[in-house]
Amino acid sequence: MNKLSPTIGFVSLGCPKNLVDSERILTELRTQGYRIIPSYENADLVIVNTCGFIDSAVQESLEAIGEALNENGKVIVTGCLGAKEDQIRTVHPKVLEISGPHSYEQVLAHVNKYVPKPEYSPLTSLIPDQGVKLTPKHYAYLKISEGCDHRCTFCIIPALRGDMESRPVGSILDEAKRLVDSGVKELLVIAQDTSAYGADIKHRTGFWNGMPVRSDITQLCTQLANLGIWVRLHYVYPYPQVDDLIPLMAEGKILPYLDIPLQHASPKILKSMKRPGTIERTLERIKQWREICPEITLRSTFIVGYPGETEEDFQMLLDFLTEARLDRVGAFTYSAIEGAAANNLPDQVPEEVKQARYERFMLLQQQISAQKLQEKIGKTLTVMIDEIDEEGAIGRSMADAPEIDGVVYLNEEKRFRPGDIVQVNIEHADEYDLWGSVKQ
Known part of the structure; x- marks a missing residue:
């Protein structure tokens, strides 16, 4: 059996965007006849798809690589941390090959080099039309672009994944249709910058089902809505065109859910981050969104303890939370990431101050969240x-x-x-x- 179907162990770390990369790699491996197993034991080779965004993710990735080496010994590495080959080889010099994110062809070439693909395998006939999925059957992530054009000072995603590259709109809709036909009931639309979809290709018109479709997020969502399933938007940068999505939510065409990473509320800190800094306008837009779509759920993420953040800046963030009353909120203490511009900023915030602010932030948000959920009782x-x-x-x-x-x-x-x-x-x-x- 092994001669016909070599076995590949696979470890997938990081965000949903990385998960989609893993699904594509696994689909290609299955297409070539390899057998995928969820363990190191008896695997002919192990692939570790890494995350390298923040220090804790880097550490987790390095530990996973070390575990795979100890348990199996034959390991290739891909993903975001793969863009920092020197860092990996310093810790794990015995890794066979290293490639960066969405390097599908390179990964396959590396696998073929160490474990030649079988001349024939019955496994290839078992691949579903939607490819190999790592999510439950009833929901799936739909990645609409790679990379990012922003240069936020706390982030190194452009260095890891490059500038934004939008997928052709017809290709996205074809994949969405295959997923729905396979039984998917919810599509989670993801990218590094979902609302910028199509900007890099000047929103050129594509075709799907013989009809012209403009490559922008509103037109894409309009088409996805016709598939009759839940459509949920993630990582929506607060561009003006986001306003055009709210009527689609109010009309029930896509879910009334907006994941919009605001990062902070102090104009000074937002400017330092190279993020939009008119927080009064943000509050005004939130009010307008709720007027148009009262059922809208707003999710966001914030960074506390960013370099230069004073108690006054932090209080602005707490005041914003109190006024905005966001439904879902995540927070992180600022962490220096190798290669990020913010590392060189003055007035770094002491760790104990970061942690204290984080705890105050989360306590306030827990109170807001509890109040909002209490309002749902009886509904x-x-x-x-x-x-x-x-x-x-x-x-x-x-x-x-x-x-x-x-x-x-x-x-x-x-x-x-x-x-x-x-x-x-x-x-x-x-x-x-x-x-x-x-x-x-």
Whole structure:
């Protein structure tokens, strides 16, 4: 069997964008006849798809590479950390080959070099039309572009993944259709900068199903809406054209959910970050979005303890949270990333101050989140079931993205399957999650 089907162990780390890269690599490997296994033991080769965005991710990637080397010994590395080959080889000189992010052809060439592909394998006939997916059957990530054109001072994504390259609109819609045909009920649209889709190709018109479609996020979402499934937007940079998406949400064409990384609220800090700095305008837009689409869920991420952040700057951030009352919020203490411009800024914030501010930030947001979830008690929400465990069903409302937001618990409810969509009466809430029963 091994002669016909060499085995490849695979480790995928990092963000959903990296997960999509892993899915593509795995699909190509299966197409060539390799057998993918979820362990190091008996693998002819191990691939580690790494993350290199922040220090903790770098450390996790290096540890995963070390574990694979110890357990198997035959390891190739790809992904974001692969763009820093010297750093990897300093720690793990025995790695066979290293390539950067979305280097699909290089990865395959490296695999072929050490484990020649079989002349024939029955596995190739078992590949589904949508390719190999690492997510549950009922939802999938849809990556619409690579790279990023921004030069935020805290970030090195352009150095790792290059400038933005938008996919042809017809190719995206073809993939979306294949996923829906395979049983996917929710598409999570991702990119480093989703709202900029098509800017690098001057929003040229493509074709799908014989009809012209402009390469911009609004037209893309309009077409995705016609597939009859949930469409959720992530990593939406706050360009003016985001306003055009809100009516689509109000009309029920795409989910009323906007993941928009604002990063801070102090104009001084935002300017230093090279991010949009008119926070009053941001508050005004949020108010307008809620007027147009009262059901909209707003998610964002913020950095506390950025170089130069004073107590006054931090208070501006807390004041913004209080006024904006965002539904879902993530926060990070500033971490120096090798190669980031912010490393050279003066007035670095002491670690103990960063941590204290982080705890104050999260305490405030927990109170806001708890209040907003309490407001849902007594309402009926549309919920997609994700899993069934010994206590019952676990699902998500339209306000919850998988892995990063809250869930809805349906205790003692075991008659459903993942992907089912049900109406739920909400009966209880804490800071992050909801509990309810199926509407009869």
